[in-house]
Structure formats: C-alpha cells, structure tokens
Amino acid sequence: NAGVTQTPKFRILKIGQSMTLQCTQDMNHNYMYWYRQDPGMGLKLIYYSVGAGITDKGEVPNGYNVSRSTTEDFPLRLELAAPSQTSVYFCAIRAGSSYNEQFFGPGTRLTVL
C-alpha cells in the first residue's frame, strides 16, 4: 500500500455517534484523498488535500469533515453518523515515478446501525 496506513480496519457505529478515520503516509507527499466505495458504485471522492493546511471538497462531502495539520496525516471525521455513511473508505496519495499515480490505503469498513 505504498506507505499509506488506515485505522481502524473495521468499525460499527450507532446512528448519531461520531468517529475519526485515520490516514497516515510516510512518504512526505502533498496530495491526499478520501474516497468511499459503495456496492455497485464507483469510488467517490469525499475530500482531498494538496498540502498541509489546504483541503477541499470532492463529490460527496456532506456529513464529513477533514483536517490536514501535517503532511503525514489526513483524518476524516464523521460527526453524526447516518446509515447512508455505511461504506468502505479508502485514503489515497498521489505518488509514483511520474507523480501521477495513486496509491491506496487498505481501507476502513464502516457500518452504521
């Protein structure tokens, strides 16, 4: 996973609870991304960051927040969990020899009941 780690791997939340999905990279890359993957759907971009202190919304940002206080960490926050947020979440970085590839973390499977 090219140095991208995510925690936790699995989590069950009750409606209304909050949690933070952690994403850490050890390669000092500026570009980081959060995606969600739902059955039968392509990955959708939630938020992205082009460097420490800079974040922006993707396609499906509602219900989520992010921060990027360091280059290494890009946590995703769910404030009031809803069943619609049941999904698999992937963090990714932009890297590679041409700096145009994306490398994904192992994913976090989240269930909201």
Added chain:
Amino acid sequence: KNEVEQSPQNLTAQEGEFITINCSYSVGISALHWLQQHPGGGIVSLFMLSSGKKKHGRLIATINIQEKHSSLHITASHPRDSAVYICAVRNYGGATNKLIFGTGTLLAVQP
C-alpha cells in the same frame, strides 16, 4: 450516463482463457488507470497510461485516445486473477489529480 463505463460488469472464465475487460469514457483525459481489488482487500494500481500499450507479465493494457476506449487483457488466466478490475480516468486539466472511477468488472476465474 456515467462518465466512465466498464464492460462487462461480471465475467466468469475458465483457467487459461484470454480475458478482455473494456472501459469507455466520455471526458477529455490526461491519463487512464487500471486498478485491481481483491475481495476484502485493498486497491492496487496495475497500469497508468496516456497512449498506446503497456505490458506487465500476463497483463496488457491498451488505450485509444481518439475512440476514448481502453482495454485490459489477461493472458493465460489463473484463479488468482479473480478480483474486481477498476478503470479510472484523470480528467484533463485536473491539477489536483482527481480521478473518475468506473463501477468495476468482477472477474471470477474457475480452475
């Protein structure tokens, strides 16, 4: 209509068969990615290409920019190739490298 369409959605093959997965897109792109996702597993990048053809082992990826089409071929398929194969395109001019993903092709290779 999705900007990135893959076909087929599901594919079952016998071990040893030659496999083709197709990807068509409707936007201008600067690059196209093929990704592999094993059941319960993470996502691995197989190829990134902007023209022509790339080969890695038994995998071959081609792209035709004029026709807005790419294919992923697997020669001498093996059960360990069973996975979801995802096509993604980087929208031309996307300075932030945002990708648009297809919904994936679920491949099952039977022994």
